[in-house]
Amino acid sequence: MFKYFLECYFNESANYEGLEELVNVFNEEQIDYRIRLYKELTYILNADHIDYAQDFIWIYGKRKMSKDKVYWLIELIQENVKTY
Numbered sequence: 001m002f003k004y005f006l007e008c009y010f011n012e013s014a015n016y017e018g019l020e021e022l023v024n025v026f027n028e029e030q031i032d033y034r035i036r037l038y039k040e041l042t043y044i045l046n047a048d049h050i051d052y053a054q055d056f057i058w059i060y061g062k063r064k065m066s067k068d069k070v071y072w073l074i075e076l077i078q079e080n081v082k083t084y
Contacts, residue, residue: 001037006061023080041074
């Protein structure tokens with residue numbers, strides 16, 4: 001789901017300032033998509049796979065991000081994605 005989010009919502013044409021709005025648009029997706037995204041991001045944080053996430057974001061989102069920026073991205077998405 002994270003790949004889907006990066007390719008379809010937060011792709012290279014999107015800007016950081018609009019990320020919160022993109023998550024709100026993503027909230028129109030099926031509930032299981034939203035839950036899956038939240039769980040994937042939680043796993044990345046809990047397993048401390050930030051290096052992997054950096055590479056993943058580069059491959060699928062075409063963005064080079066620092067570790068701090070990756071944490072920020074994940075936390076912002078998690079705070080705004082609706083899992084209910």
